[in-house]
Amino acid sequence: MGNEYTRQSSSAIVDGSTIQAADLNNEFNKLQDAFSDSAGHTHDGTTAEGGRVTKLGPAGEFTSDATALSPSSTKAKDLGSLTATYRVVYTNGVTSSNGDNLVLTPTGTANVVVDEVTFNGSNLTATNNLSINSLTFPTTDGSSGQVLKTNGSGTLEFASLSNSAGTLSGVVDDTSPQLAGNLDVQTHSIVSTSNRNISISPNGTGKVRIGNGAIAYPNTDGSNGQVLTTNGAGVLSFSTIAANGFPTGGSGWAATTDSSNNLIISYGSSTLFKLTTTGALTVEGDITAFGTVA
Numbered sequence: 155m156g157n158e159y160t161r162q163s164s165s166a167i168v169d170g171s172t173i174q175a176a177d178l179n180n181e182f183n184k185l186q187d188a189f190s191d192s193a194g195h196t197h198d199g200t201t202a203e204g205g206r207v208t209k210l211g212p213a214g215e216f217t218s219d220a221t222a223l224s225p226s227s228t229k230a231k232d233l234g235s236l237t238a239t240y241r242v243v244y245t246n247g248v249t250s251s252n253g254d255n256l257v258l259t260p261t262g263t264a265n266v267v268v269d270e271v272t273f274n275g276s277n278l279t280a281t282n283n284l285s286i287n288s289l290t291f292p293t294t295d296g297s298s299g300q301v302l303k304t305n306g307s308g309t310l311e312f313a314s315l316s317n318s319a320g321t322l323s324g325v326v327d328d329t330s331p332q333l334a335g336n337l338d339v340q341t342h343s344i345v346s347t348s349n350r351n352i353s354i355s356p357n358g359t360g361k362v363r364i365g366n367g368a369i370a371y372p373n374t375d376g377s378n379g380q381v382l383t384t385n386g387a388g389v390l391s392f393s394t395i396a397a398n399g400f401p402t403g404g405s406g407w408a409a410t411t412d413s414s415n416n417l418i419i420s421y422g423s424s425t426l427f428k429l430t431t432t433g434a435l436t437v438e439g440d441i442t443a444f445g446t447v448a
Contacts, residue, residue, distance in 0.1 A: 158195050158202030159188035236261065361389070 162184050163177035188195045197204040210216040215226045225231035234240045250256045285291070288308050296312025303313040346352050354362050361370035369388050376382075376392025383393040406422045419427035428436040 157187040157190055157193050158200075158204075159184055160202045 162180035166177040167173050167181070187193070195203045197207050199206040206218075208218050210218070210223075215231060217224055217226065248256060289304075290309045291302075292311055297314070300312040300314050302310045304310050344352065356362055356373045359373075361373060363370050369384075369390060371390050372382075372392060377394070380392040380394050382390045384390050408420050410418050410420070412418055415431055417427075417429040418425055424438065426438045430436075
């Protein structure tokens with residue numbers, strides 16, 4: 155507490171009384187003590203100390219109450235200045251309002267340092283542990299190619315990618331890769347090394363489709379001597395060539411040669427087509443020509 159002011163001679167300084175110099179001196183001395191620059195009254199709201207100060211500044215630009223010291227208008231006043239700064243500010247939190255960003259802007263080439271954590275433009279460094287949202291980050295860089303890995307308890311550390319750690323250093327580490335989209339090789343190729351085969355193996359009854367899926371190839375091999383035949387709807391399958399020169403199920407068609415090695419094509423018991431070794435062609439029915447044979 156400071157030097158409070160209370161009346162000293164109130165009973166002597168009254169109408170009709172002779173006021174002595176001592177009476178006035180007592181009052182003025184007490185006033186002088188109350189406004190002393192070193193021990194004057196404190197405005198703490200107690201008796202004789204003066205009421206609490208609720209407005210500060212030349213024009214009352216700052217107001218105070220039981221919970222806050224506030225400027226007279228939002229975003230109108232600074233705390234300190236470029237030429238008169240605070241050394242240390244002790245607080246248990248810094249919070250923005252109205253959805254505004256919390257901005258810390260040093261001057262010149264200075265950095266923002268928070269508890270040995272240094273913010274320098276887009277860089278963030280720390281002397282000791284750096285924790286953000288309950289995650290503790292390492293304070294030194296890792297080796298080239300390493301990544302940040304969590305221990306599941308909020309601590310991150312640099313680690314090398316490896317399949318044993320559940321991560322990948324390349325596609326070779328994934329023993330069952332699955333594409334989430336089309337594979338675009340651009341100007342590259344799908345190649346093998348060491349004379350290895352390139353296998354495309356659909357599952358179950360699936361087919362290998364080439365050319366926008368227009369043709370479906372079988373996914374298993376046929377028997378020795380079989381050939382690929384189409385059903386006319388884009389599905390190929392292995393079929394056996396009969397002795398008559400046509401796939402099985404040829405519905406009576408036969409291709410043979412005679413004793414002069416001429417090609418004979420027949421249907422059932424009727425010979426419909428004969429092509430001699432000299433190029434002469436004889437047919438049983440009409441011929442409709444669409445062009446010349448090159």
